[in-house]
Amino acid sequence: MKSNLTQINSSSALVFNNPELFIEGWYWAIRSQDLKVGEVKPVTLQGRNLALYRGKDGNAIALDAYCPHMGAHLAEGKVEGNNIRCFFHHWEFNSSGNCVDIPCLGKALPVKLKTWHTAEKYGMVWVWTGDTPKQPLPFVPELENEECDFAFGSHFFKNCHPNVVMINAIDAHHFNTVHNFPIEIVFRKEELNENAITFSNTTRGGDESLLMKLILPFYKNEGTYSMCYWYGSTGTVTLGPDFLHFYIMFALRLVEGGKTEGQTILITKKRPGLFGWSFNRLILWLTLMVGNYFAKGDTKVFQTIKFNLKTPTKADQSIIQFIQHYEQQKPLVWGTWENPSTRRGEEAGVVYSACSS
Structure with missing residues (x-):
C-alpha cells in the first residue's frame, strides 16, 4: 500500500485533472430528444466545435462545424435528406463528410469534412472522439x-x-x-x-x-x-x-x-x-x-x-x-482531439511505468 500511495499523486500525474488533456472515448453530446429528424444543432464537445444533425433515416451525424469553403458554421445550414447544406454558399455534404454539390459550379469538388462516430443510448447522442471506437458506450x-x-x-x-x-x-x-x-x-x-x-x-x-x-x-x-x-x-x-x-x-x-x-x-x-x-x-x-x-x-x-x-x-x-x-x-x-506531442508522450511513459510497477 505504501508504495502505491507514494508512486503517484495529483502532482505527478500528467493527464489526471489536466485542463488541456482528456481520454479518447465516448462522450455525451446532446439529448436525443433535442435532435429531431431534419434538425441541425451546434455542439461544442471537449473543446471542438461540431455540427450535429439527424437525417431522414433517423441517424445522428456529427461532423466538424465549419464549411471548408469560407468557414461558415454548418449548424446555420439545412438538412436535406441525409445530407447537410451550408447556409452561406449552399455547398452540400453527405453523411460521410464528402462534398456532393456546389451549385455555382454545377458539380462537386474532392473536399471532405471530418466526421465522427455517433451512437445513442440512455436518451443521449454520444460521440467517439477518435477515429474508430475501441470500446462500448458507457453502461451500468x-x-x-x-x-x-x-x-x-x-x-x-x-x-x-x-x-x-x-x-x-x-x-x-x-x-x-x-x-x-x-x-x-x-x-x-x-x-x-x-x-x-x-x-x-x-x-x-x-x-x-x-x-x-x-x-x-x-x-x-x-x-x-x-x-x-x-x-x-x-x-x-x-x-x-x-x-x-x-x-x-x-x-x-x-x-x-x-x-x-x-x-x-x-x-x-x-x-x-x-x-x-x-x-x-x-x-x-x-x-x-x-x-x-x-x-x-x-x-x-x-x-x-x-x-x-x-x-x-x-x-x-x-x-x-x-x-x-x-x-x-x-x-x-482538448480542443483539437489530436495526440499530445512526442515529448509529452515520453514524459507520460515515465508515469505509466511508475504506476504499473
Missing part, C-alpha cells in the same frame, strides 16, 4: 444485457475538472465526514477493460448505529455500493437493498478552464406492461431522491476546491487506483 454493469428505462436528472456545471467530480464517489472517508455514514467503507477495484474500472464496497458494519440497524436486514452481505468509470469522465453508481438496486449515471465533459459540464441520467430495467411502466416511474423518482441526497452535501466543495492530493492516506487508496488507471489510457488534446 448489472444492466449490460437489459433493455432500460431512463429519465434525466440535473444538468449542471462544476467549478473543477471532471476527474475531481468523479473521484468524489470513491472518496471513502468523505462518506463519514460529509454524509455522516456510520461505517468505514473499503473498495475493491476491478478493471473491466483499458477504459473501464469498477470500485465496489466490501464492508459491512455500523451495527451500533440506528440507521444501520434499520437498513442492514435488507442486505444479505455487504451494503451494495458500486461505481463504474468509463474514460474517467462518465460514471455509473449502483446502490440500494438486495431486492431493489438504484442506478445513476453521471455523464461529464471537460469545458473551458478545466471545468465540468454534466448530465445526470436515472436508469432502471424496463418492465413490461402498463404496471411496469408506472412502477418504473416510481423507481426513477426514488432514484432521483437518492441521488439528490448524496449530491447536496458535496456541491459547495466543487465550487471552491483546488484539488491537489499531496498527502494521500490509506483511505485514499481507491482514488490512487483511479488515477493510475486513468494515466494508462490514451490522452487527446
